[in-house]
Every structure is written in structure tokens, then in C-alpha cells.
Amino acid sequence: MTVSEPTPLPDRSAEPTAAADLSLHAAEERFIEAMGLMHEEDRLPRIAGRLVGLLILSPDPVRFDHLAERLRVSRASISTNTRLLENMGVIQRVTRLGDRRDYFQINQEPGLLLRIVDRFRARQASAEEMKQALLPEPGADGIVAERLDWFIRFYSTLADSLNSVLAAMASRDGNSGPDPA
Amino acid sequence: MTVSEPTPLPDRSAEPTAAADLSLHAAEERFIEAMGLMHEEDRLPRIAGRLVGLLILSPDPVRFDHLAERLRVSRASISTNTRLLENMGVIQRVTRLGDRRDYFQINQEPGLLLRIVDRFRARQASAEEMKQALLPEPGADGIVAERLDWFIRFYSTLADSLNSVLAAMASRDGNSGPDPA
DNA sequence: CGGTTTGTTTTGTCAAGACTGAACACGATG
DNA sequence: CATCGTGTTCAGTCTTGACAAAACAAACCG
Numbered sequence: 001m002t003v004s005e006p007t008p009l010p011d012r013s014a015e016p017t018a019a020a021d022l023s024l025h026a027a028e029e030r031f032i033e034a035m036g037l038m039h040e041e042d043r044l045p046r047i048a049g050r051l052v053g054l055l056i057l058s059p060d061p062v063r064f065d066h067l068a069e070r071l072r073v074s075r076a077s078i079s080t081n082t083r084l085l086e087n088m089g090v091i092q093r094v095t096r097l098g099d100r101r102d103y104f105q106i107n108q109e110p111g112l113l114l115r116i117v118d119r120f121r122a123r124q125a126s127a128e129e130m131k132q133a134l135l136p137e138p139g140a141d142g143i144v145a146e147r148l149d150w151f152i153r154f155y156s157t158l159a160d161s162l163n164s165v166l167a168a169m170a171s172r173d174g175n176s177g178p179d180p181a
Numbered sequence: 182m183t184v185s186e187p188t189p190l191p192d193r194s195a196e197p198t199a200a201a202d203l204s205l206h207a208a209e210e211r212f213i214e215a216m217g218l219m220h221e222e223d224r225l226p227r228i229a230g231r232l233v234g235l236l237i238l239s240p241d242p243v244r245f246d247h248l249a250e251r252l253r254v255s256r257a258s259i260s261t262n263t264r265l266l267e268n269m270g271v272i273q274r275v276t277r278l279g280d281r282r283d284y285f286q287i288n289q290e291p292g293l294l295l296r297i298v299d300r301f302r303a304r305q306a307s308a309e310e311m312k313q314a315l316l317p318e319p320g321a322d323g324i325v326a327e328r329l330d331w332f333i334r335f336y337s338t339l340a341d342s343l344n345s346v347l348a349a350m351a352s353r354d355g356n357s358g359p360d361p362a
Numbered sequence: 363c364g365g366t367t368t369g370t371t372t373t374g375t376c377a378a379g380a381c382t383g384a385a386c387a388c389g390a391t392g
Numbered sequence: 393c394a395t396c397g398t399g400t401t402c403a404g405t406c407t408t409g410a411c412a413a414a415a416c417a418a419a420c421c422g
Contacts, residue, residue, distance in 0.1 A: 027314030034307040059324050074412045126215040133208030143240050161342040255382050
């Protein structure tokens with residue numbers, strides 16, 4: 001017999017507070033959906049974004065199958081997207097002695113942001129390459145070179161300032177060690 | 182009408198094999214394709230990005246049908262995407278007395294960048310809303326609130342610094358008005 | 363061993379949307 | 393008027409990628 005659920009009772013494995021644990025408040029759902037949409041803008045699967053949202057809101061690591069339940073998606077999707085986020089350094093897989101299930105928690109958020117910096121740098125680099133290629137032909141158009149300069153300056157300044165924001169926040173995080181409650 | 186060459190050559194304006202005018206150097210093509218990819222990341226059609234790339238490299242306004250030729254796409258696509266970019270304020274349609282064709286030139290680039298700021302602000306707002314909704318329940322988890330704070334602070338700082346970069350570059354641009362050649 | 367739990371990979375379906383050719387609108391022009 | 397030149401809109405095709413179900417793998421248990 002496959003996964004049989006004849007019992008309508010929520011007698012989950014060991015959680016008496018299961019109801020409070022699995023259901024999501026309206027505001028939480030809104031936040032999670034918003035995160036889904038946001039990450040979709042960044043060309044990540046919507047489920048990946050929802051995963052990030054859910055994990056941000058979860059103080060403790062969340063079990064693999066609970067992720068599937070709470071987001072109401074297939075385990076396959078959870079597997080794919082957790083691995084994706086793990087490789088990007090956005091979330092972290094944690095395990096426990098004597099427990100062969102996987103848990104996940106959010107990382108202190110650099111992953112996604114470094115990605116943004118990379119994108120800016122790529123744009124800068126592309127304009128720089130173009131500028132180089134333009135040099136041999138000086139005659140035609142100073143205006144094009146000017147535009148490329150603007151482009152380069154903008155994206156490099158942007159990437160730099162983003163980096164410094166990141167650094168500042170990282171250092172400020174240093175003191176706020178998560179005290180064991 | 183701005184003649185692009187000092188015309189030591191006979192008029193070959195209608196010649197499709199006009200090497201200098203219509204064909205793109207390898208570096209130009211690379212740049213244009215890179216711009217296509219970049220804008221695709223920002224959920225704009227690839228052709229729109231190529232259009233931006235081509236117009237950045239074009240000192241003078243480019244004719245509608247030349248856009249289609251040089252990018253080797255249909256006129257329909259040019260129509261759709263030029264209008265899209267026009268509405269976003271990225272490019273500008275210009276016309277000439279006694280000439281019923283449309284020409285296009287790149288704008289001094291604010292359009293796309295303000296868009297980025299908006300996205301950051303949206304993320305900040307979403308986290309702020311969640312933080313508010315979290316307040317009534319003080320008991321559970323200071324760590325979640327901490328994470329949301331981090332999120333909020335990051336994106337607000339980011340949007341601010343981006344804005345100031347934009348402002349700085351705009352003021353430095355003051356001299357480089359669109360000069361009549 | 364067979365069976366169970368847990369996560370992964372594969373395969374197929376479906377939707378979104380980019381792009382095109384064709385039809386269209388509309389002014390200019392002979 | 394018929395026709396051309398110019399750009400727009402519509403309808404259809406085709407690609408891409410997210411997602412789920414099912415098959416699979418591997419560790420564990422009896």
C-alpha cells in the first residue's frame with residue numbers, strides 16, 4: 001500500500017502542535033508569494049523564491065517534506081529547487097545525528113546579492129570591451145565613446161557601492177551573534 | 182539630414198551590400214548580443230536589448246527599416262519593441278521635416294535604471310509589511326525579526342545609494358547635452 | 363532478502379511569451 | 393482613383409522552462 005491516509009486526524013509523527021506549525025498565516029502567505037514573484041523577476045523559479053520566503057520566516061530548520069506540504073508542491077520540485085538554492089549559497093542543508101531526513105535553513109543572505117553584483121560587473125565589462133574595440137577607429141564618433149564611458153562608470157560605481165553596503169552590513173552582523181535562547 | 186560620411190564615395194544609400202553602413206563589426210555584434218542577453222535577464226525581450234545595444238553604438242538616429250535590416254528581425258518586432266522602449270523612456274523617436282520615416286536614438290539612459298530602484302524598494306516594502314504583521318506576536322522568534330530587519334536595511338540602503346549614484350552622474354552629465362552635430 | 367523511508371532523476375505536459383508573416387490603416391503621390 | 397511607402401496589429405508557430413508523476417536509487421529495518 002502506498003501512502004494511505006485513512007485517518008482524517010492530524011496525528012503527525014511527533015508534533016502535537018502540528019496545526020500551528022503547518023498552516024501559514026495570511027501575512028506569511030503574502031510574504032512568501034511576494035518573495036516568489038521577486039525571485040521570478042531574477043529568473044529563478046517561483047518555487048525557489050517561495051522557499052526562500054518560507055525559510056526566512058522559519059526560526060528553525062525545516063524538514064524536506066514539510067517544505068513540500070507547506071508550499072503545496074511536489075517533493076520533486078522541492079528537491080530541484082533546494083539543490084539550486086544550495087548551490088547558490090542561499091540556503092543550507094543541515095542534518096541531525098540519528099535522523100536521516102534533510103532540513104533546510106536560510107543562510108545569512110549573501111548568495112543572491114553577490115549575484116546582483118556579478119551582473120553589474122558583467123555589464124561594465126561588456127561596455128569596456130566595446131570601448132577597447134572602438135579605439136582603433138578614433139575618427140567617427142566621440143559621442144559613442146562618451147556613452148560607453150557613462151555606462152562603464154555607472155555600473156562600476158554601482159557595483160562598488162553595492163559591495164560596500166554588503167561589507168558594512170556583514171561587519172555590523174558580527175556583533176549580533178544569535179544567542180542560544 | 183546628417184550625412185554620416187564626408188562622402189568621398191558615390192551615393193550608395195540603397196545598396197544592401199553597403200559594407201560600412203549596414204554590416205556590423207564583430208565587436209559590435211558581440212556587444213549588441215551581450216546587451217540582448219542582459220536585458221533578457223531583466224525580463225525584456227531580447228530584441229529590445231539588441232535595439233538598445235545598436236542605438237548606443239549609433240552616433241546618429243537610425244531609421245526604422247535599417248533597424249530591422251541590421252538586426253535581421255521583422256519590422257513587426259521592431260515596431261513592438263521600439264514602442265516598448267519608447268514608453269519606458271529608454272529610446273526616443275525622432276522625425277524630420279519632409280521625411281515620413283521614423284528614426285530612433287538612445288536616451289541618456291535613466292529609464293532602465295529607475296526600474297531597478299523600484300524593484301529594490303518593492304522588496305524593502307514587502308519585508309516591512311511582514312515585519313508589521315509579525316509585531317503582534319512577540320513571543321516566538323527574535324531571529325525572524327532580525328532577518329527581516331537585515332533585509333529591509335539592505336534594500337533600502339541599496340536603493341538609496343543607487344539613487345545617489347544616479348544623481349551624481351546626472352549632474353556630471355550637465356554639460357553633455359545632445360549636441361547638434 | 364523484502365519492504366520502508368527519504369530524496370533524486372527522468373519524462374511528459376502545459377503555459378507564457380517572443381517572434382513572424384499577413385492583413386491592415388493611412389497618408390502621400392502620380 | 394490606384395498605388396506605393398511606412399508603420400501597426402493580429403493570428404499562428406515555436407521555444408523555453410516550470411512543474412508534477414512516476415520511476416529510480418540508496419540507506420535503513422525487520
